[in-house]
Structures are given as structure tokens and as C-alpha cells.
Amino acid sequence: GQNIDQPTEMTATEGAIVQINCTYQTSGFNGLFWYQQHAGEAPTFLSYNVLDGLEEKGRFSSFLSRSKGYSYLLLKELQMKDSASYLCAVRDPSNSGGYQKVTFGTGTKLQVIP
Amino acid sequence: DGGITQSPKYLFRKEGQNVTLSCEQNLNHDAMYWYRQDPGQGLRLIYYSQIVNDFQKGDIAEGYSVSREKKESFPLTVTSAQKNPTAFYLCATIEEGSTDTQYFGPGTRLTVL
Numbered sequence: 001g002q003n004i005d006q007p008t009e010m011t012a013t014e015g016a017i018v019q020i021n022c023t024y025q026t027s028g029f030n031g032l033f034w035y036q037q038h039a040g041e042a043p044t045f046l047s048y049n050v051l052d053g054l055e056e057k058g059r060f061s062s063f064l065s066r067s068k069g070y071s072y073l074l075l076k077e078l079q080m081k082d083s084a085s086y087l088c089a090v091r092d093p094s095n096s097g098g099y100q101k102v103t104f105g106t107g108t109k110l111q112v113i114p
Numbered sequence: 115d116g117g118i119t120q121s122p123k124y125l126f127r128k129e130g131q132n133v134t135l136s137c138e139q140n141l142n143h144d145a146m147y148w149y150r151q152d153p154g155q156g157l158r159l160i161y162y163s164q165i166v167n168d169f170q171k172g173d174i175a176e177g178y179s180v181s182r183e184k185k186e187s188f189p190l191t192v193t194s195a196q197k198n199p200t201a202f203y204l205c206a207t208i209e210e211g212s213t214d215t216q217y218f219g220p221g222t223r224l225t226v227l
Contacts, residue, residue: 040223041220042218042220050213087156104157105156106155
């Protein structure tokens with residue numbers, strides 16, 4: 001089966017750094033995605049990791065450790081507009097029929113305060 | 115402009131009525147998906163289609179139906195058999211390649227009264 005765990009809520013201060021963790025137990029693994037979702041809107045793609053290590057993209061970085069089933073999203077120089085939910089999702093290639101299933105976590109709601 | 119459109123943004127229906135949510139894309143992507151999002155839960159897959167005239171059930175297909183007659187369109191019908199239809203519905207496509215990243219439409223919030 002698939003299980004993805006993220007903290008439900010986090011609060012951080014404008015200008016600070018915040019790390020959002022994600023742990024997963026899945027039948028197979030073929031990549032991990034992070035999405036940002038503002039309230040009432042669609043998720044938007046932030047990052048993708050398939051190999052161990054850190055991927056940096058501007059103020060956002062994402063880290064993966066496949067052996068530990070662990071990833072984190074690091075947000076630097078927080079801005080008020082970063083207040084949103086952050087979804088961790090794992091792609092599992094073990095499904096038959098040629099479809100690589102993506103399982104989403106419940107998301108971490110980040111509130112940035114002045 | 116390339117993208118995914120879903121209409122309407124908000125939809126209200128009476129209990130017992132079927133309702134169809136539209137999803138259109140001009141990205142030329144083959145694969146399309148329907149998810150449902152409820153408070154406190156992750157996105158759950160309803161149906162997906164990897165190619166025209168073919169679709170497969172996801173994890174929570176009961177009470178829903180789809181069609182894929184054109185590459186650009188993947189409408190979802192919420193039938194009266196769906197016990198808890200009030201939710202936020204998201205349509206997505208996949209940009210085929212090494213990452214198979216999913217891109218989402220703006221969503222339709224369905225409220226059944």
C-alpha cells in the first residue's frame with residue numbers, strides 16, 4: 001500500500017526559513033513531487049526528485065533520501081504570499097496497466113506571519 | 115494560451131440530480147485525470163484516461179462516470195449514486211517525459227444541496 005505523512009500545519013515568520021517534511025512508505029518509488037496550493041485554487045508544480053540529494057530552485061529547495069523514505073521542502077526568505085498548502089506526492093510504478101500512480105499526501109498548511 | 119480549463123468554478127445541484135463537470139485542454143497531452151479533494155484529505159483519483167476512447171477507474175470511481183471521445187476533452191459526470199458528492203474536483207494532464215509532471219486545471223467546487 002501507500003502511505004504519505006506530512007505535518008498538518010506550520011507557522012513561520014516572514015523572512016525566515018521553513019522546512020516541511022514528508023515521509024512515505026509505498027510499494028514502489030519512481031519520483032517525488034512537491035506542489036503548492038493556495039486556498040481554493042489548483043495545485044501548482046514546485047519540484048521533482050527521483051535521485052537522492054538536494055534540488056535548488058530559487059527560494060525553494062527539495063531534498064530526497066530514498067533509503068529513508070524521506071523528503072523535505074525548504075522555503076527561504078519567506079514571503080506572505082508563500083502562505084499556502086504544500087502537497088507531497090509519490091509516483092509508484094508498480095501498478096499494472098502501464099499507469100504510474102501518483103499518491104498525494106494530505107498537505108501541510110503553512111501560515112506566514114509578519 | 116495553452117492550458118487546462120474547467121467550468122464552472124462553482125456549481126450547485128440538488129440531491130438526486132446528475133451533473134457533468136467539464137475539462138478541456140489544448141496542451142496536446144494524451145493522459146488526463148480526475149481527482150477529488152476534501153478537507154483534511156489528499157487528492158484522490160477518480161478516473162484517468164491515457165488515450166482517446168480509453169479510460170480506467172481510479173481509487174474512488176463509484177458514483178462517477180467519464181468519457182474520452184476527443185483528446186482535448188475529459189468530462190466527469192457525478193451521478194446520484196455518489197453518496198457524498200460535495201467536494202472540490204480537479205482535472206489534470208500529464209506532460210509526458212522523464213518526470214511525467216501533472217498539471218492541474220483551476221478546479222470546480224461542487225455543492226449538492
